[in-house]
Amino acid sequence: MALLVTGGTGFVGRRFIENSNENYIGAVSRNPIKARQRLGDAVTEVVGWDPTASQFQGPAGVHFDKVVNLMGESIAEGRWTAAKKKLIRDSRVLGTRNLIDGLLASGKPPSVFVSASAIGIYGDPGEAIVDETHALDENFAASVCQEWEEEANRLTDHGTRVVCLRIGIVLGDGGGAIEKMLPVFKLGLGGKLGSGKQWMSWAHVDDISGMITWALGNPDVSGPINATAPNPVRNAEFTRTLARAVNRPAFLPAPKFALRMVFGEFANSLFFSQRIVPKVALDQGYEFKYPNLAEAIADVV
Template sequence: MKIAIVGATGFVGSRLVERLQAQGHQIVILTRSLQQARNRFPQAQVVGYNPLESGEWQESLSGCDAVVNLAGEPIAEKRWTPEQKRTILESRQIGTQKIVEAIAAASVKPSVLINASAIGYYGTSETAKFDENSPAGTDFLAEVCTKWEAAATAVTATGTRLVIVRLGIVLGENGGALGKMLAPFSAFVGGPIGSGKQWFSWVHRDDVVKLIIQAITDTQMQGVYNATAPNPVTMASFAQTLGTVMNRPSWLPVPNFALEAMLGEGAIVVLQGQQVVPNHTLGQNFEFEYPTLQPALKAILG
């Protein structure tokens, strides 16, 4: 198959490209980092693009069998100034609109669009449990996800099948949330972030990739699927399990004010959580390679 991937140099996208190429698929990468993508994936077709503007890049989607859109400004890297909030939203909403626009104009349309979203859609809670049928929350991230998904839903008017993958906290080697937590644990000063009571709805990166690949090939899949392991944990439990796997203590909590000093309102991403379960995903006969946390961490950390 010929598969276009937007966000291919990211934490999930790079592993997806590796797996698809190993299966013999032809990959088209749409990226703003041309040289980085060419160096990393020399066998792929690399197309430069501006996610916020129409252009010649849109022609590259014509003739593709599938499009996977994973692109978006990182959520928890910078303070949420009004400008950063606008960047977070526009990178997803307008970026997706431009992909849908390209699919609508394609002479040979892709049969499926796999579009990322996030479990931020549900808002935050220490007590509620959310699945794919739960309503949207009311905070900033919920608003972003709602508009992101609405932009993607427009593709159904073209006859293209749509699968929305709501990503949990993706764990894997060399990056992501786990990569930021390893250093303090290695230095024997690791511990839970915030109260420790907040939910941590995690997923192994390989299971995300597996779900996306299944969504590409399984024509029965459409609609929303949570990419979260079926056994979410609290932050305290996550930190304790990580300490056990690393043979390190988990005793020094990171206080709320420290994160809020660095990230401001953006600290909500890790200080508040949600318990999310993948009922629709499991109902699609998807089998998680890592349904529980400790084996997942052992596989990642070797």
């Protein structure tokens, strides 16, 4: 049975593909030559496709019974101009719509569709402990996540089991937040953000990869799943743990106005307090490889 992965060239996608035991993996990319170089023999086939330009069309004669949907314009690179925000939204919402329209047009929808979403869907819930039943926010990122999940959920009408992983801050080597933070911390210039009291909900990339595999293979899993480690930490603790792991001090707090100058609107979300817990995953038996931050960071650095 064939598996299709979108965003397979990305930080999470590469690790998932590397860890996957599937016999036939098709990877979608806007740049198939670069994708083949990056993914090598780990994938059976690379399908060239721009998700925002046209409906997905798979290779003739291949039925993708499992689909993992990880594509999306980076939210952490570049200022959030109107054009950037359109790309952030279109690459997820329109991209997922075009993917699903293509899968439906093939006449045989997949039996399972695991899509990325993000904990940004909850906005800034402060001190509240947030499981999958918590109210959703209306800010830009939260609205994009809601529309993204709605597109994915269209497949449930066609008998597909749909799982939306609300992913937290992914920690791992080769990408994500740590890749940006590590050089600063190694220079001893790291520091908490603002008061440092805000909660951060993180997950090791091997657990995101593990949760995707678990969701694909477990027929009882469906709907939204918080993809975060069971032990979120305050930003000050995150900062201390990372500084300790690289044997450097971290006493320069980063003020919000400076980050806003660099990142624009995205900087606001760095100050959100998100104490998200993976209730559904724990209730349904997912076993975390990295439940605690210190071990996750030690592995990464």
